[in-house]
Amino acid sequence: MTHSIAVPATSLPATAYRLWRGADPIRKVAILIGVMLVVLAIFAPLIAPFDPNAQSLISRLRPPLGFERAKEGYLLGTDELGRDVLSRSLHGLQLTLMLAGLGATLGLLFGGTLGLLAGVVGGRTEATVMAAVDTQIAVPFTLVALFLLAILGSSIEVIVLVLGLAGWEQYARIVRGEVRRLMNMPFIEAARAAGAGPLRIARHHLLPNIVSPLVVQFTLSLSNIVLLESTLSFLGLGVQPPTATLGAMVGIGRDYMPSAPWIVVAPAMMILFITFAVQILGDWLRDGADVKLRAR
Template identity: 85%
Template sequence: MMNPAVPAPSAPAAALQLWRSADAIQKAAIVIGLSLVLLAVLAPIVAPFDPNSQSLIARLRPPLGFERAKAGHLLGTDELGRDVFSRSLFGLRLTLMLAGLGATLGLLIGGTLGLLAGIVGGRTEASIMAAVDTQIAVPFTLVALFLLAILGSSIEVIVLVLGLAGWEQYARIVRGEVRRLMKLPFIEAARAAGAAPLRIAHRHLLPNIVSPLVVQFTLALSNIVLLESTLSFLGLGVQPPTATLGSMVGIGRDYMPTAPWIVAAPAMMILLVTFAVQILGDWLRDGADVRLRAR
């Protein structure tokens, strides 16, 4: 006699179970990641000043606690007297938005092409994998610089460029997983029952490739944060006076000897974002992988 099916835990219960299974570093990364996202979302409320408001009288003031610090400016001011803390919050907000949109676009492009290559095969697969090999062979930073120099530095173009970064990794992962799954008995049974390729992809393939895609998404997200910061550092990202973390570091590097706090705050946020995302990726992978949960 078969045992009755065990009901799946609710979302809060599953989240609580994942939290309890996390180690100290993973819990710290979760807290840091959620705190950064909360700060980014609440930037218009939390920021004490307009991020673009200038005051040449208050330029290059150090953080509170140092000599010549100006009241109200927690992390000091930059070369134009703008509040570093406020600009860092809004820079974090825009950097996370661009990275999230870019990573999602890359997932959609690469995942769709990988799924198509794995299911259809033949010349379609060969063409897609040739494009994947070409993308891997060419350093993408050079491609990004070329595209931004030709198309400009609007938000839409930057999101497109960031979305093209790393799509080939999704395509390779999805294509490999699909080809492996297509040989398994339950897929063969679905095909024998007359299930259409779209139904097989939706009902049988996609649920079984969530775990590697989650891991790749987090890796891509942290890499895209660094890529966006690099492009902004070089002056090809979002243009002034709008702040991103990378542009703040790029502008502040000229003042490192006399005003290192201009660079310290955005650089620390970039470090915390990449740390939290990488650790969260491992945590989510462990929670999404049924093979690991079964141990």
């Protein structure tokens, strides 16, 4: 009787602990920053001291606490409409991370499915998928996003769809390449000889062996999607006012930079921390998942 050879699985807590022990101080700081940002985003409605959309024109453009004209209770000051910058930053962080997470997940599902289909089926299907990948790479996606948002509008659903289309080609290329490599492995040939069909091979033999590169790509694409969402909001094509996102806050606050820079500092620093933490986390996972790097 022929048995397929499976890659031994390692428990997630054990892998995380091993990677944490081997991480340098910069990576540990990045991980702690990432955890802190996620916690702040999850509990934003409970942490925010004020309604993020509550306006008070009498209190507009008040500086953070410690400066002259600061208003008590407004730790990071107020914006041009008298709204609390801290509350808007926390709610903006929550929405920005939600949009980035949904967009990256949609891109993973869409691109991963096409890459898996191309690798398993091959032939014209593979040629069609890879032609679409090459087209996506050749056209700057920011222009595609601007075109879609101008036609379909700037609702949350449309923005998630646009963000999901960003980077799907990377998932498709990675999955297709890994699948083509694995299709020639002995355990795949053994599964075929045992009568396993394409669907069973994909579910039980291919997908478990391509999880690591997909996780790494997911973390790396998150930061790119955060920057894309911030860019679209900065240009006024993202989530529409008064709903706050980090990019929208920076875009509106740029007009007040000379007189009220605190409006921009808080959301801009959050964007910086997100991209820093996610990029370091992606490198960390890559080093831990790459067999060649671990063997050195």
